[in-house]
Amino acid sequence: MSTQALSRTTPLKIISLALVAAWLVIAAFPFFWTLWGSFKVQADFFSKADWTNALTGAETIRETGAAFTTRGYYGAWVQEEFWRPVLNTLIVVFFTVIISLTFGTLGGYALARSGKRYAFWILMAALVFRAMPHITLVSGYLLPFFEWNVWGILPTTIIVLVAINQPFTLWMLHSFFLNIPKDMDESAMVDGCTRFQAFRHVIIPVMWPGVITTGLFSFLLAYNDFAVTSMLLSSENETMIPAIASFLGTTQVEGNVMFAVAAVVSATAPLFLLVMFFQRQIVSGLTAGAVKG
């Protein structure tokens, strides 16, 4: 009976459903529009005459003979060698995630098991560090890195991204380890394990769900970063996002905005897949910190 009463249609409910529908269109439409438009020529996607040209591809047919063209992708990937930044991004993201998780699990575990006052202070410091705008930190790196001659190379960027990642990783894994009962590793230690052996044989086998969720967010931070990668990498070591930004500078002049559009679609596609496969983990990760307060 109660479910019936809750599911009655009222005007308020209709309004809220309309709102959801409107939000869905606003959230998803830009992506589909850009995906569709990336297979057109510039005169269609940025049509001065008539926006329906982008749907029908009038100019695309006139210029290339077909309604869809992969010219933008060819231009971006082959002509502008977009595969280089993609490769760099893969390297940076892979190592950042691996190192972040290694450091984070060790630290998060220690913080979850230590009841001492200094553990609390480390967590507080991490919260403050989490709030630092990345570009302010970058302005502190540049001069020393130039002096030590480590500017522009991938390892420097990886280490910096790992460090910037730590506060968040630490908080997330800390709250995850709090949920693993203390008795598990303590009973292993009663049986004669050292703390590290207990961690190795008891905690590591059960920690994967939390580590995967945290890893997803580390991945997103490294993949989406612009402030650090655009300032700390030389142009031959550039990753994807700064490469897209520099496309805008150079290609707009040559009238090749479609290269940038194709690159943008290429950079978004992996994220699409990520959300598709890991939706549950992303949602649980976003709410993990919140529910515990």
Added chain:
Amino acid sequence: MKNRTFFWFILPTLSAMVLFIALPIVSVFIQSLHIEHEQVLVVSESCGPFGCSETTAVDAAATEALREAQPLGRFNGLKTYTNRSHLAFAEVAEAWRTTDGFLAFLNRMFNLPFYKALLFTMAYTAIVTPCVLVLGLAVATGVNNLPKLLKGPTIFFSLLPMIVTPLVGALILFWMVDGDGIIGNSLQSLFDDPSLSLKASPALTWMMLMVYGVWHSLPFSFIVFYAGLQTQPKDTMEAAMIDGATTWQRMRYVTIPHLMPLVTFVTLIQLMDNFRVFEPVVSFQAQAHAPTLSWIIYNDLRESGNPLYGSAGATSMMTIIGVAILLMPVLIRTWRDYTRKAAH
């Protein structure tokens, strides 16, 4: 856990944070007290048949050597903080003296680069954060009423604006609202004004960036509130219904109090993230009307060939102070919670 074991477990993460987060803040502070060397000038006298003339030339080699020897520049004290492109004490005082009327004064003050960026950053934070909270809650309630089958796909599409790279997401929107894009074009024909451009007027630029901000952050508050709604106790809701509470009253007196801790959490994260807004300014090329603190630091560092470390450092320090002020209430509250827990 023993102190010794704790130390070895925490060492990697702590040293990463100290080396690359804490020390850079110190480094930024030191940089902000210094300023770039002036170019070394040599005055040479050349005498010809019509008398002697003095010429001043830049000694490039000496300048280079000086920069090499002292890369930090020369000591400048707090002068960078007070110069025209930062707190601009002289200019503000001058504006206060010469303009009549408070509005005219504000107008002049907020045309100075630092104050302009500060104003936009604060306005962005102050407007986007509540919008995200309210709309996120509204969408979460709506999705909660959806049939089960539709919830998954709805959440999938809702996540996209947040997951996608900020620079890329902002570009996607920018291409749509640009003069030749679909929305920009439609607006032009709607208002019958072919020169209408969202980039041209400050008010429209501000609005455009804030709309982007809400679009980007709404998924986060939506997901958190949606998760909160799942844990809402059914009994309280039914009791409220039996007592004759309307839908609105149930929302106001049952749901919102239940979600209150989450509201605090989302507000905290949003304040932190919105205060450092940066990428959309680059994507929308909105620096003329809507620079942000992060953007002016970026701009100082990009100053081609000759980055202004001192200037960037000073802005960075003031940004960090801003972040600290924003965080203060949270830190105090967490500290109180902790001491209360420890006392029991």
